[in-house]
Amino acid sequence: MRHRKRCSGFALTVTLILPLVGLSIAQSSDGNSLPPNSVYHLQVAVEDQFGEVTGLDRYKGHPVLVTMFYTSCPHVCPMLISTIRLTESKLSIEERAELRVLTISIDPEHDTPEKMRETMERHSVEASRWSMVRSEPDDLRTIAGVLGVRYKQLPDGEFNHTTRIILLNRDGTQVASTEQLGRHDAAFLEAIKTILH
């Protein structure tokens, strides 16, 4: 599969170099074992806050909460993290241990592993269950497309984006989502518990 730089100026400004390459909408080779609407059909490389590179399916086999934001987002993005933590707090310790959280940067040019790690540490998340990752900028629209997230970069470097939290089941199929912030969404919590049991 070929890889292509969509924006020629990008290579000069970004240091992210991922060893995995592919057509950004490549369909995975083990696709036969996945449900047809699994997000894990999308083969993209992501780099986490420790610099480790994996596929989007790094938490395959677990229920996963996925959301997209960027580290320098001033107001609403911290609320995304606290909303997820609030939702988690409604689970038992055993249930929580099974759940994973994947936050994906919409600003991969600036969200270095160091910045992502700093953000994760500032919010005292469990690094064994939570990760923040960034993709190649070229892959970002595709990831957002799969997750139903809308975003737009503004001239001042900020972003507008929808604050969507998505629940993936163990196979990577989206089973629920919420856009409620600052409080837990009862139906969403119920969907999480359904997968856990």
Added chain:
Amino acid sequence: MRIFIGLIAVVSLSGGFSKYSIANEYVKIPAGEFRSVIPEVDGDNLVAVAEFLVQEAPVTNAEFLRFVLHHPEWQRGRAVSLFVDDQYLSTWASPISLGPHSGPQQPVMQVSWFAANAYCEWQDARLPSWYEWEYIAAANDSMADARALPEWRQEILSWYSQLGGDQIVDVRSSPANYYRIFDTHGLIWEWVDDFNAFLVTGDNREQGGADQLQFCGAGAITMQEKENYAVLMRVAMLSALEARYTTRNLGFRCARQNEIKQ
């Protein structure tokens, strides 16, 4: 090479010999500034577009058939439902033939954003951005930006009132515009790369509350130039789509930043 000849044969057999060989050229569009209906920041709707290349016409059924023959994973029935809905290429007679309802020179429709993107990647290209599309679509046959002309607006609007009928004609049936681009209006809707950048909230920015909280960053985007109804209809339509959706009358063309050395 043998595969290539075989593909031509397949495409030719599917109907329409005469026009098949028309290449969908990439036309160079000069850099410029224009006033967008979707301003980047409130109060300043002047947008700069860098030089780029864009296909002169929407991608046709014949062109898309070549693609799925090269990439079987994008054939109807094989493409996974993460990337296409169940109406994907539904007007074609089979996954690898066009049939009577899809002329080879008609624009391909019922394609998802993912499929359009994959096609453009196969072309070493990408989808145009919204601003690029809006920029080339502002032209009539003699002016780069004819949007202030009442008769031009009227002409576009009358086209849109016909859209959705059964009569989809071949690409390039109408005259090219100022940039030598065909069919920006009057034939189909088109995907753009950043279709999911629209965070349209309508007119009321003062609404606050729950809706505002859906957006992180510097507030939501409002639409300007409200007299450009036809283009705003496109924005409204694109903003309602998800990337796996396919609809009748929705196709695409590809763009490139730079010329490719053959």
